Amino acid sequence: KAGVTQTPRYLIKTRGQQVTLSCSPISGHRxxxxxxxxxxxxxxxxxxxxxxxxxxxxxxxxxxSGRQFSNSRSEMNVSTLELGDxxxxxxxxxxxxxxxxYEQYFGPGTRLTVT
Amino acid sequence: xxxLEQPSEVxxxxxxxxxxxxxxxxxxxxxxxxxQQHDGGAxxxxxxxxxxxxxxxxxxxxxxxxxxxxxxxxxxxxxxxxSASYFCAVNLGSARQLTFGSGTQLTVLP
Numbered sequence: 001k002a003g004v005t006q007t008p009r010y011l012i013k014t015r016g017q018q019v020t021l022s023c024s025p026i027s028g029h030r031x032x033x034x035x036x037x038x039x040x041x042x043x044x045x046x047x048x049x050x051x052x053x054x055x056x057x058x059x060x061x062x063x064x065s066g067r068q069f070s071n072s073r074s075e076m077n078v079s080t081l082e083l084g085d086x087x088x089x090x091x092x093x094x095x096x097x098x099x100x101x102y103e104q105y106f107g108p109g110t111r112l113t114v115t
Numbered sequence: 116x117x118x119l120e121q122p123s124e125v126x127x128x129x130x131x132x133x134x135x136x137x138x139x140x141x142x143x144x145x146x147x148x149x150x151q152q153h154d155g156g157a158x159x160x161x162x163x164x165x166x167x168x169x170x171x172x173x174x175x176x177x178x179x180x181x182x183x184x185x186x187x188x189x190x191x192x193x194x195x196x197x198s199a200s201y202f203c204a205v206n207l208g209s210a211r212q213l214t215f216g217s218g219t220q221l222t223v224l225p
Contacts, residue, residue, distance in 0.1 A: 004157075033212065043158070043202065043215040056212045090157065102148045102165075102206040104213060106157035 002027065004093050004107035012113045018079040021110045025072050025093030031055075032074040033104060034066060037088040046089075049074055078112075086114045117141035119216035121203055126222045127193055135188045135219045137203035146206040147179050147186045148213065153199045162188065163206075190221070198223045 005024045013019050025032050033056075034046040045058040049068035066076040072093075078085055088111050092104035119139045127133040137147065146165035150158040164170055164179035164186060176189040190197055200220050204213040 035215075042217045045212050045214060048212055058212075092158075102146050102163045102204075102213065103160045106159070108157050 004091060004105050006089075006091050006107035006110050008110060009108065010111045010113075012115060013081050014115055015081055015083060017081050018077060019081060019112060020075055020077045021089055021091075021112075023074045023076075023091030023093075023107060025074070025091075026105055029093035029095055029105070030072055031094045031101065032068055032072065033092045033094070034074070034076050035090045035092065036060075037090055037109070038086075043090070046076065081114045083114050086112060088112075117205060117214045119203055119205060119214065121201075121216045121219045123217065124220045124222070126224065128224045129193055129195060131193050132189065132191050133193060133221065135190075135201050135203075135221070137186050137188070137216055139184050139186075139203070139205050139216075141184075141205050141214070144181070144184075144205060147177070148204045148206060149175075149177050149188045150202045150204060150215075151199050152202065152218070158202065161201075193223045195223050195225065197221060 007022045031050045033048040036044045046060055047066050048056040052068045063079045068074045088109045090109045091107045094101055094104045121137045148163045149161040151161050152158040162177035164177050167181055169178045174191045179186040200218040202218045203216045
């Protein structure tokens with residue numbers, strides 16, 4: 001079974017620009033979660049989608065948004081980029097049931113650098 | 116809110132046993148997970164405890180005490196490849212999301 005894939009793997013953007021990151025979950029997984037990882041803040045939850053609906057949202061500004069498609073693929077968008085948005089963005093998929101959400105499968109991440 | 120505390124760094128030698136502790140404060144607790152992340156890699160799931168007690172998976176074991184809001188990951192027969200960051204995470208059942216601790220950097224020395 002193929003793992004979680006994320007594209008692109010690396011991205012350099014300028015302050016004020018916007019960016020879209022893509023994630024394809026493991027086949028059959030309906031839940032996709034997004035995390036931001038930085039050296040100072042660790043792994044922070046952004047949001048989770050299940051069957052095209054956002055079920056949970058972390059404490060991030062509205063510049064961070066996402067969506068999920070009918071095939072469970074997900075995208076996240078960051079508008080008006082700030083230097084502090086430089087981070088590794090990780091996508092994780094799981095079956096989505098309450099009993100399985102503890103076991104998430106992570107993709108390799110997208111390394112975003114904002115200059 | 117939720118908070119998890121774990122040591123920032125642990126160092127041990129090959130063949131030794133190391134324990135990484137995690138204490139948490141959270142409401143709606145459903146279980147405690149452990150993840151491993153090598154430098155430049157993605158976090159990978161190691162273990163999960165929903166009930167009190169010890170769960171063993173090969174060289175790795177995880178323990179949970181719900182009454183003490185405490186858990187630990189035990190790594191036995193350490194190998195160089197175990198050098199990585201280890202994260203505890205609480206599973207908030209109603210929210211179906213994971214909240215991660217800040218991670219423990221384990222260094223295994225020869």
